[in-house]
Amino acid sequence: MSTKELTIGFVGNPNCGKTTLFNAYTGANLKVANWPGVTVEKKEGAMRLHDETYRLVDLPGTYSLTSYTMEETVTRQYILSDDVDVIVDVVDASALERNLYLTLQLMELGKPVVLALNMMDIVQERGMEIDFHRLPEMLGIPCVPVSARRRTGLEILIHTVAHHQDKALGEKIIHHHDPEESRHKDAEEHHKYYAMVYSDEIEDKIDEIGERLKEAYPDMENLRWHAIKILENDQEVKERHPLDLTDLLDQDYEKEIINQKFGFIEEVIGECVANRTRKAESTDRTDRLLTHPVLGLPVFLLIMGLVFFLTFTVGDWLKGYFEIALDWLTEAAVGGLTAVGAGEMLISLITNGIIAGVGGILTFLPNIFILFLALAFLEDSGYMARVAYVMDGIMGRIGLSGRAFLPMLLGFGCTVPAVMASRVLEDRRDRMKTILITPFMSCSARLPIYVMFSELFFGERAMIVAFSMYVLGLFMAILSAFVMKFLDRGRESDMLLIELPEYKTPNAHTIYVYVSEKVKDYLSKAGTTIFVASIVMWLVMNFGFHGYTSDMDQSFGAALGRVLVPVFAPIGLGYWQIVLALISGIAAKEVVVSSCSVLFGIGNVTTEAGMANLFGLLGSMGFGPLNACALMVFCLLYVPCMAAVATIRRETGSWRWTGAMAAFQLTVAWVTAFAVYQAGSWFL
Amino acid sequence: MKLYEGQKGSTLQVIHMELPVQTERRLEVLGMLEGTRITVVNRKKKGAMIIKIRGTRFAMGQSITECIEVKEV
Incomplete structure (x- = not known):
């Protein structure tokens, strides 16, 4: 070796x-x-x-x-x-x-x-x-x-x-083919070295093209493969090795080559596999319900309902323990820092900036963990692909194939992989459409915003309010797609073609790897993006035109926020603190929550005491349930985080398109929040 | 007859496909060739179907199933 x-x-x-x-x-x-x-x-x-x-x-x-x-x-x-x-x-x-x-x-x-x-x-x-x-x-x-x-x-x-590893070509292959079958001069040789031997007509062509290739490109390795690819009319190989073969190629042989390969496969299967007719009964039985023409859709909605129920309830229960740990940490940090004689500014930076920002986000880890665990289950069990079939009818009405629903579903987890998953769509326009609407699917980073504000203002009905955000996002996605379908009438969309794997019990190790990857991502985001954003936020909030200040009203942040207040006033968000939190949310959506901690100077907003504190502060500003609603709606719909925008730029390959999309999302967010706030003020 | 007219549970033989080349190749690579026998596992009213090709299930939209000529066997 x-x-x-x-x-x-x-x-x-x-x-x-x-x-x-x-x-x-x-x-x-x-x-x-x-x-x-x-x-x-x-x-x-x-x-x-x-x-x-x-x-x-x-x-x-x-x-x-x-x-x-x-x-x-x-x-x-x-x-x-x-x-x-x-x-x-x-x-x-x-x-x-x-x-x-x-x-x-x-x-x-x-x-x-x-x-x-x-x-x-x-x-x-x-x-x-x-x-x-x-x-x-x-x-x-x-x-x-x-x-x-x-x-x-x-x-x-x-x-x-x-x-x-060193074996470039197979050893002699034992075929037992009848030599009479072929009149090709090299038939014997071919069968010795190639498992897949084509018909005489195609072998002749392969030989001839091979010879011409050798003349034109003396250094070329594996002539046979290149020749087969040229016969299959493979654009990439033809562009890289142009060759005039008009006298040889009277037609596209790709179909014939595929046919002959399957002919050989049937031969192999016939000889090597026994008892293959036994059916996978259990998958058929399960599919009778899950892909039922009528029941398939309600079953899917029920499953998604369960996923969110677990995410909110079990997640929140675990979150309580994280909060206790965070409180303890804050106290310990203040105590420790005071004991070593650290200055007021440093203590403020560490407790109000870093611990409040990063720690606040870490307490949502249980919710995120459960959401991804559920998604991993759906994916590994084989159900995810069925969703494409179940949703095909509805998606067809908005001009997309059922397959486009998979990226949207992944969007509940994170917009970045969801946008990348749109690659399964072959048609470029369909891909663009899917990328445009995927950010409306509420990602897990927006979850902390809903959890915090809905619990703050809606008490027992918090879960319903949070869930309605998901429904609203889905509705906006469908509405946008519908409008786009109307805009390009008469165009054929992508065709649904997807494998439905056998159902299987999800594999613990696969799920572990999947979930731990996501958790690692979340933690590293807390350690990098959110860490930096929290420090920047603290700086912007604690420094003003006259240097360090403990009065936030005098800070740079307040000045910046106040400039934009008129724009946000009509949608019920005309508070400089909120405006600033929204701007910072472009770094990562969770930052809206961590910024609130920093902005309102609350050690940990997600604990009961912190919540009551924030509730009081917001209430004294005149920020009520309706404003909270408008805020959640705006957060749901406005520009996704930087990572998502960068991914969209990469996938679409166009800055112009990415910019237009951001403008579209801001407009949609503003208009919808405006409608919610104005309609709400009318009725209440 | 066209594939989308196929009944649930029936076995059909593909005669001809009238699809964009790329889609047709995609199906062929999955083993759905002219002459291949396929089974209709499930279907929706409009013509979206679950088809079994060489032991593997595939979901196909109506835009595909209405372009495939089949015969009953």
């Missing part, structure tokens, strides 16, 4: 358990990055086995390696690059027939491929049997049975990879 670190690329269809397998090796210690220039996510981790280090790269799930989508192109280019030493093709062994198509494409790339047959536990449960002697014989690559969920076969897979 070489001493060089081996890089293993994990490739596979969506829903094949690739991420579970990857996590089984690397745990939660991942480096998530984007490829330079494009927002296609790759995850990286490392593992050690027998004193060797392996670098593992998890690539986006894909059904094929065409150049139709950016994701597939990027995946393909990365696999072809020198960076990857061995490809591990993860397949769902219980759905081998569909998974093998990608396998055949990967094998043609010419790099060492190891087939990992995942989900062997399900294969056994269903009484299916796979012939592990014949399968590698027919494919010419090593095939290793694994179960990521049960953690079996993991070490063997890495051993196989290590021993297979």
Whole structure:
């Protein structure tokens, strides 16, 4: 074995358990990055086995390696690059027939491929049997049975990879094809080295194109793959290696090549898989209810209701304990700092600035944790994809496919991944539309705002008020999409096509990795963005034109806020403190809450005492329940946080578009808050 | 007949697809080729369907199911 670190690329269809397998090796210690220039996510981790280090790269799930989508192109280019030493093709062994198509494409790339047959536990449960002697014989690559969920076969897979790393081409493949079948001069040779041998007509073309490529590009490696891609009319390969082949290519052979690959797959399945007709009864039974033509939608709404109920009630109960801890910390800090003789300014910065800001946000961790836990459950169980089907009819009415609903649903968690998830939509206009309405789906960072203000002003009905914010956001999203549909009448929208995976019991480890990633994000945001925002807020509030001041009315912040008060007065938010909190909220939405702590000089606004204190202060300013409502509405709808705006800029590739969107959101927020406030004042 | 006319639970054979090339390729890559047998697992009134292709379920919108010519087997 070489001493060089081996890089293993994990490739596979969506829903094949690739991420579970990857996590089984690397745990939660991942480096998530984007490829330079494009927002296609790759995850990286490392593992050690027998004193060797392996670098593992998890690539986006894909059904094929065409150049139709950016994701597939990027995946393909990365696999072809020198960076990857061995490809591990993860397949769902219980759905081998569909998974093998990608396998055949990967094998043609010419790099060492190891087939990992995942989900062997399900294969056994269903009484299916796979012939592990014949399968590698027919494919010419090593095939290793694994179960990521049960953690079996993991070490063997890495051993196989290590021993297979130098193998560029398969050993002799045992086909048992009838040589009479083919009149091709190299038929014998082809069958020795390639698992996938096409019809004579196509093999002839591959040979001819290969020869021409060799003439034009003498250094080209893997002529066969390039030739096949040119036959498939692959735009990316054709652009990179232009060649005049008008005399050879009378038609597009892609369809024929796909057909022949599946012909071979059927042969492989026929020989290597026994008892495959056993059905996954349980999934069908569950689907009878969950994707019922009439009941599907109410069931979905019920599930979402439950998710929010848990987020608010259980989350709030746990939050109580966090608050007690925070109070204790504040007191300890004041005590400690006074004891060491720290100045008034430093104590104020640490307690009123940092602890109030960052600590206040940390107390919401239970709510965030439960929300993401619920989302992880929905995703890992296989239900999420069904939502696309259930919502397809409604989404069709607003001019989007059911698939566009998935980014919107993820938007309840965080706008950033939700905007990135809009990539599943192929049509650019549909993607733009989805990106435009996704920020209206109330993200978890807005949750602290609702929790605080609704509990402050609405007591027992707090949960209803908070929940109505989610409904309002959804309503605004649908309304915006409807208007846009009206604007571009007659245009065909994206077509719904999505795999519905088998239902499974969510995997504890997968959920742990998912949730801990989100919690880590939240904590690091508290430690960075919110930390800085709290300090800046404290500075702006405690310094004025005459230097340090303990009277906030004299501060820079007050001056800035007062300039904008006239704009916010008609919507019931004409208080410089609130205006300033809203501006700071662009850094991150939670900052609205932490800023309130700093602005109103309350150590911890979310405790009972802090709340009563804030309630009194706001009340004395004339800020009542109606103003709170307008504030929540405005927070729901106005410009998303900086991170989200940056993501939108990256995904849309246009500053103009991003700017227009921000203006649109500000307008919508202002108009809606205006309507709520004015209508409310009329009736009350 | 067109796919969207297919009854729940019926097995059908694909005869022809009249879709934008990209969508058609996408379906083919999933194993839905001319001649492939598919099963209708579930359907909505308007024509959105859950189809089983080679053992895997896929949800398809009406805009796809109305463009696929099938025959009963």
